[in-house]
Amino acid sequence: MTLPQELEQKFSEIIGKYPPEYKKSALVPLLLYSQDALGKITPELVNEVARRVGVFPLQVEEVLTYYSMLHFPKPMGKYHVQICTNVSCQLTGGPELWELACKRLGLGHKEVSADGLISLEEVECIGACSWAPAIQINYDFHHFVTPEKLDELLDNLRQLQ
């Protein structure tokens, strides 16, 4: 499988971090950066990554299905809205944000909009407890999120399209 040049470069950079006999270490980073670059993890990618790090595809699948940020076989949307409802956010309005997002987007947990643009996930603690409630859209953190702010963020996503 041919990878986009930038991703290919990232692959070399990541694999280069580990002693050659332990290049299997690159497995999770390769998958995560591939998912970011390609938008999804496909069986072809699984085979490719397996080949790159010298393991069986099953070993990639074992790892792939373990980590919650890796979405396989179903990809998430271009904008993945992650709303934390864990305890600190729970106390400060996280569940209300979650309800609102569900309603606004017409999506449930790990559902993707028909056009593939937006997906929604109720996530576990994202490490923003002191600035709760917090959400992440892709890798961007948003702290002290109010319903109004969430509305605005979701509106922006639609416009970004």
Add this chain to the structure above:
Amino acid sequence: MADLVKLTIDGIPVEAAPGSLLIEVARRIGKEIPAFCYYDGFSQVAACRMCLVEIEGIPKLMTACTQPVGEGMVVRTETPKLAEARKGTLEFLLTNHPLDCPVCDKGGECELQDMVFRYGASESRYVEIKHHHDEQQWSPVVYFDPARCILCYRCVRVCSEGMGVNALGVVQRGAYAEIAPNHTDHLECDECGACIDICPVGALTSDTYRYQTRPWEMNHVGTICTHCSNGCKTTLGVRNDQIIRGNNRDRSGINGEFLCVKGRYAFDFNESEERLTTPMIRKGGKLEPASWSDAVRFVAGKLKQLKEAGRQIGVVGSGRVTNEESYYLQKFARQVLGTNSIDHERSGDVVTLLDALAGRANALATVDDLYRAKAVLVIGSDLAHQHPLLHWQIRANWRHHAAHTYSVTAGPVREDQHTVAAIRAAEGAEMNALEQLRDKLSAESELAIVFGDSVKGEAVRQLVSFGDSLGIPVKYVCLVDYVNSRGAMDMGIIPELLPGYQSAAAAGLPVGLTLPQMLANEHLGALWVVNADPLRNTRLAAKEAFVIVQDLFLTATAQQADVLLPSASLYEKLGTVTNVCGEVQRLTKAAQTMGAKADLEIIGLIAKELGMASQMGPWITDKVFAEMQQVVAGYNVPLPVIATGGAAQTLPPAVKIGVETDPALIRSARDTQFTSGTLGSYSKKLDSLLESPGSLYQGENVLALATQ
């Protein structure tokens, strides 16, 4: 040796080697600490939490499966606190278990059932909805029911660690974690079924056994697998003369619990509707059913007539019948028929090896030696596919004892996953390539050499000289094809040698025809074929020859028979067989097919008909064995050993054999786990697996090397 550690288990003082695990030490003194995931011989996982024990001075309960013994340790394995913990864990385990014991194959021999019976609660407090995932079929033989799975990871370990196949893994996580096959929804593997056997519950089931019976309805008969020369013990589950299951859960025998796809599933040839069940006599060019008495009378009459006419009679034996039958057959041929034209399809140069090693003690490796030798050299065989038990042993030796493995083969082999050095050499060129390993091998403290049929004749002598030149103790295994290929040689089923490797010429016997000579001899008067198929790709030159065939099936040879006598399979016989390492083991009769007779009985009946019964002696296996013990050099093996299911290695001759055999006659059939020119081709189960990998020298799992 380090001093033993002294400790107390449930008040009983015990001594154990430092580093031994509590669970093993407790087992030794009869304390069975419960465990699902612990399995001796495989890596520790400590996942089931059933083996928790109390150790004085440690507030936490400790897992006996990971806890090494300690000096002065005071251990308790059965306390109210532990019973409570085990009960709690079992309660957790049953929450998402379907409790479908009434229809589960494992019912009655399920470790989960037993454990709940011993430690579990009698009532369930679980009122929530169970997590369920439907059953999946992963291969023609392997089914997986995730709901029943308790995630002990035994299957994953036996496949990767034991077999080197790595076909099973764990996907997802938490309560949704599941065992998964290597190809998303199906398996590509050896189909050995070890995963099914080792499963403590009914999560992995086999197509041959599922929903067939309850375990207590079967007789469990321990006998020897009829397929390859490795001689695995198999325990056949038999109900109403039908073999339903093959496994070896009691781990008796040279193979422990190991069996390959053939041992576990290819027993179904025994019930094939193609089995011959009635004698046939050719009348007007057509084989017509006949009674046994008519058929035997007809054969005897013909043989008598041809012998009196001084016609040449050829006898073809096989590596598929017992030692007793081979012995009896050659005795009949040589003493009654007066012919020395007796041969079989030779698959390894045992004769030259034994000649080269004559007089040496401890020069032949046993199956167990391959597990214990400090170093093993494999020449010219893809053991994982051709001799799966030997591969298993060598791999276990590497895992448990860090044994050094070397391979000199025509292509990649599975041993490459752990070899110190793997050399690729074309067939016949192995001996030259071997020189590259000289330095490394000389540095080993001992060596076992396993070699295939490409090393024959002079090459065998070169190999032994090479071994001698290393200056270390070396043991050898000459690979042969079938369950009793070695025994056929030992019993003198070749014209050059009498039983026990005595020269036939020296005994004054005339020069006999070899098998190719018999087939090519236009003047042959009769050809008597016992459980072999020499005419599968050749025509008999003597068109008028009277052909007698004893077989289970209407083989190509059987189709040309003038008299066809249905014989019993190895699973329907008594007697002994000798495996590739020269180890003699005894069969137990597991089933019978109406109409078929053991070859020994058939030969006996013919002898009787010829009035030679008293000269031949009774066709009772034990009587024949007793005679073999007297007559056949090396076979004076202790009866108590083999009678109790053990294996006894025969000794090589004390003196040089001094008979040259033609290396050109030696050719292995190169069968793999999934192919078989003989019985396997009548196994529907094996047939259904033909698409699976199995070709030689593909080294399909060499990749795992990178991941170890």
Add this chain to the structure above:
Amino acid sequence: MLFNEPSPLETKVLTRRFGLPNSDTVDSFLANEGFAAFRKAVTMTPEAIIDEVKKSNLRGRGGAGFPTGMKWGFVPRNSPKPKYIVVNADESEPGTCKDRLLMQYDPLQLIEGMMISALAVGAKRGYIYIRGEYRYLIDIMDRAIADAYAKGWLGQNIQGTGFDFDVFTHTGAGAYECGEESALLESLEGKRGVPRIRPPFPAVAGLWRCPTVLNNVETFASVPSILLMGGEAWANLGSPRNGGTRLFCISGHVNKPGVYELPMGFNLMRMINEVAGGMKGGRHLKAVIPGGSSCPILKAEECDIAMDFDALKAVNSMLGSGGVVVMDETTDMVKVALRIMRFYQHESCGWCIPCREGTLWLKKILTRVEAGMGQRNDPALLHELANNMLGRTFCPLGDAAAMPTISIVEKFRDEFDDYIRRSPMASVAEAETEVPVGV
């Protein structure tokens, strides 16, 4: 721009460079005592470095509170294998968000801490395992690492000292369990984040089975100031046996939630009222999770307590990872218990039976109770099942799930009963066991 206004009550040691312009560059770092501790450490013997850390009473900031100096001391001196430094930046314990700031505002302090540790144990290579969600921090760390290489503070023969050290970041991909040190190592080796059987501990057989020092971000970040101040002086910042300061992450129902650097042993009530600006809306305090969601909960009346490992242990709770979650009187404890259990169930790796099945069962019961379908013996069952997990699982995650449940059921039993009283299923089954009430 900082996440929250600092408090005048803070003792700014680890966070002293926070807010400086370009605090993530080598130049700014050097201008503000950066690498001074490393310069000192280079002149010291490994034993002396470890001694200094031992004297500081620094205890692991990841949650378990194991003495750091002792941990370093376990690394075999004469092992022929390479040794590794691994930073646990998989910050995932609900209530905890401090390592983020340490990496964002002072990435080089962490690297300096790793370098000193490497000097102490003879390591040449370090990895920073950062949770996948913190991608921006990986980028910050990568930039800081590149800057350090460019200016000769990483790589071969650092600053002519003859010391070689390489640092790499490694991204996680969403797994709380990888915060457990042996699971982190498995993950770093490209496997599922399933913990290892221990012993051997990472100090002896860690990354790629080589001797490894594995500590939390904050633990490593504390090391440079320990060397600069001297172990004893650093220890004296905190309470006895609990050296130094630590970053407390205050969240929940307070006016000024935030991450504050306070001395170990700082009083919890003062933390809430004086540092974090008191309870929101003037409501009453109901309960506090003192150190991240795995720590047994404290009722309001238990909160007049010194925040150190020993004091909290004495009340059967834990200091954990410094996540102080403050709850006011409006908090529904059944919902809190459910949310916490949902988390642990989601994060259980599934390896061992009691955790895999126990968390799921507990979650299902709590879900049912919260949905108004509770049965009378559910609180007792919750309590008993959590106890059946406690101390019997393969790794501490089972305990982490069981402990808050046990404490919430024990301390707020009446709230469960209230739910159940309204349930149509209330009379289905009678309680079989009594739950001890209160502490």
